[in-house]
Amino acid sequence: MSNKNWTIAFDADDTLWHNERGFKLTKNSFSELLAEFTSRDGLQDRLLSAERRNLGIYGFGVKGFVLSMVETAIEVTDGAVPTDVIAELLSMGRDMLSDPVELMPGVRGAIEQLRQTAEIVLITKGDLLDQERKLAQSGLGDLFDAVEIVSDKTADVYARIFARHDTAHQMMVGNSVRSDVIPAIEAGAWGVHVPHELTWGYEHADAPVTHRRFREIFTLRELPELVATLN
Structure with a gap:
């Protein structure tokens, strides 16, 4: 012993x-990018559902979160999400992965x-x-x-x-x-x-x-x- x-x-x-505040800022930007397609609350609810659904596949962390954002963006736009929005989501994920501690x-x-x-x-x-x-x-x-x-x-x-x-x-x-x-x-x-x-x-x-x-x-x-x- x-x-x-x-x-x-x-x-x-x-x-x-600190960690979650980086996710919160990114979620706010996500809502702004997709404001013309759905309400903020509706988007956040769908994102959380996607995150829960994907935990067993992607696990916890930024990478799974970004993939869930992309999936949600595709869903709420019925597949019409602009490619520049997808590019911006990927960029936000890279920024999160380099945030200072x-x-x-x-x-x-x-x-x-x-x-x-x-x-x-x-x-x-x-x-x-x-x-x-x-x-x-x-x-x-x-x-x-x-x-x-x-x-x-x-x-x-x-x-x-x-x-x-x-x-x-x-x-x-x-x-x-x-x-x-x-x-x-x-x-x-x-x-x-x-x-x-x-x-x-x-x-x-x-x-x-x-x-x-x-x-x-x-x-x-x-x-x-x-x-x-x-x-």
């Missing part, structure tokens, strides 16, 4: 660094403090190359004992990852109740929700507020104190 008491895993996007407040300090008594793991889903790029640009890579880039976050995935670290206690920290909290709790870990002002519709779920291993904080600066109360 590890000589540390905890394995603490972190989500990446919108937990350690901006850390959330207090991230490095919290992790540096916690790693004194915990195994620190990054568990993120999405495109492999993009997630590796963001981790490298974040400057946080040296703080993690392990990095796990997974196709999806399920109770089985969490159980397998936590088993490799063999500590007395486990915790998953993230902004998504659906992906970061509920399946981690199902795997026997603590689930800590750190809300973000922007959360993708797919990730919405009711928080398990009555569960004994659920906690909510509003900044990662609060996490070391929370962990100390659970020891």
Whole structure:
């Protein structure tokens, strides 16, 4: 067993660094490009439906999102979408894949403090190359004992990852109740929700507020104190 008491895993996007606001800006541009064909709300609903439908094919991340935009554009225009619109959608995707990484407040300090008594793991889903790029640009890579880039976050995935670290206690920290909290709790870990002002519709779920291993904080600066109360 590890000589540390905890394995603490972190989500990446919108937990350690900003991510969803780039998607929001692109969705706004998408709506403007197709304004003559459909309403904004109708377009966004159809895009979300396409994203949900395509997750099992394309997975999570920018590339699948761009393909879903193209598919939606074709659908709402009955195949008449101009080629320059398709070209612009592809350009927006390339821009997203080169967006600079901006850390959330207090991230490095919290992790540096916690790693004194915990195994620190990054568990993120999405495109492999993009997630590796963001981790490298974040400057946080040296703080993690392990990095796990997974196709999806399920109770089985969490159980397998936590088993490799063999500590007395486990915790998953993230902004998504659906992906970061509920399946981690199902795997026997603590689930800590750190809300973000922007959360993708797919990730919405009711928080398990009555569960004994659920906690909510509003900044990662609060996490070391929370962990100390659970020891």
